[in-house]
Amino acid sequence: MNRRNFLAHGKILLAGLPLTYLPKKDKSPVYGHNNKKYTWNKDWLSNNKTLPGVKDCHEMIFTSEKDIILLTNDIRNNFIRISKSGKIKAAYGNDFPGGHGLTLGGTKGEEFLIVTDTERHQFFKTTLAGRIIQTWDYPAESEKYSHKNAFIPTESVMTEEGEIYIADGYGEQYILHYDRQGKLKNIFGGRGPEEKNFDNAHGICIDNRNASPTLLITDRNRCCFKRFSMDGLYLETISLPGANVCRPVISGDYLYAAVLTSGKTSNTDTGFVVILDKNNQLISAPCGSTPVYHHGYKESYQTIKLFKHPHDVLIDDEENLYISQWNSGQVLPYQFNPHV
């Protein structure tokens, strides 16, 4: 070996020395249980040169163009549009300091958003670009609200016929039902100890998995979902002890929800995710305890500290999950891929 080669090889050897001190490369852990397991795609957003700053990430929807639109309460960019591959396509919107609930309405090509704002005490119909088309104030006509600050809407859902339900999850706990013309048609729920009442009606969705559609509404402080008829009659409670669930999201046969905290909302940094099957059985809890059923579900709790406070979960057309978080170090959503 001549001197030049020796030096060249020597450099490589020296450079390779640190390899002996390498931390063990972590395997890709698998999160969840039964047939709903996932791996975390840590690098989902890493190809973006810069990332938009956010305060809290609240809710997400999936457009017909297969993008994610995220709603934040950051008026630098209330809306962030992200492709499935993790490219930040746009960050825009400055009108919603309390941007909280986000639902998609309309049909392909004519889609719009329903946004609730907990600081403006209003809800809105906007374009996908965030331009306000219609505004609703607090429902004074219901005679349940004496002033606007009592109305702190957290979520909405829209029927195919264009009727809107609003969950007043941080206010008086009513569910408000508006007709196609945007007029208040019915009001139910409210604060109280009965089954038909709520203690943080944080989210709402329509369940079309059975013969007739019904509403599923979160009762977050009591760790359950409550099923109501579309006319507002209480039907049943789906109890998930230990899981302070945010809004219910249905995709295919399954019901998904971000769980803000374990047991009480004062238990900071203890969030996880729950997935229930069509029979309301808890079958998977990514970052949460193994579901166990024995005369009722054993209390669920966080087992892996990947999340702090998950706030919403979105499922795309390939069964990837996206989880947005509130008060979690201003992080953007995480993507999880199905693990088979």
Added chain:
Amino acid sequence: MSEKILTLIVGLWSYCGLSQNIQLSKPRANLQMAMVSKDEVKLLEYDFRMEKAEIRYTIDGSEPVKNSKLYLGPIQISQPCTVKAKTFHPDFEASENSITTFILKGEKPLILRATEANDKYNANGMAALIDGTFGAMSFDANYLGYDIDVVEIMVKVDSSKYLTSFNLAYLVNQQAWIFGPQRIKIFENDKLIVEKVFDDADQQCDVSHKIISMILPANKYNFLKIMIEPLSSMPSWHPGKGKKAWFFTDEIWFY
């Protein structure tokens, strides 16, 4: 060629440096603090439902490691000790400690009279102070909470026994405006027997469940009055600076 190898090595090094393991949550314990003696054995139980996860623990206060005792079921404790437990799993970083403190069962006084606690935090009355059951890290169960200038507790102790210390357990959760006391005085028949000032009551500290132990002149006592002063002015670094702090206590006892 050597350049390519170098790049590969540096790339691998960078990649591995960026990988980070996620930490597990602590195992859930049924007890955070309890009194024990050879006649009063307590069972410490842990819960952590995760496949392939293990709970490892120590009873000498040392840090649990991968080959510490494996938790297989309820642990009988009859002697004072500090039990620390962590969860372990091959794919994740070990959790922080779940800590349970076992203290020697003491002499329980009879409470004749006590300042009424705040309505929302009265743990069903002053009997909570001598029921032998401690609260945990959450102020909403088993604690008497006071938002007041002075807390007075009149007790009768066993006058046939020599007592050497007064002990009190309390909660600190400064974010919730709950601090330790600034002063405790103990009187017998209006005569001050012992007084302790807690200079560090306004120092920053994490949420914790603490015990104050005050030495008494070894003597036989009968009726005692315990005067506890909650922190009268929260420190300048606190959002509630200048206001009086809350005081939460769950148990008093003597040795």
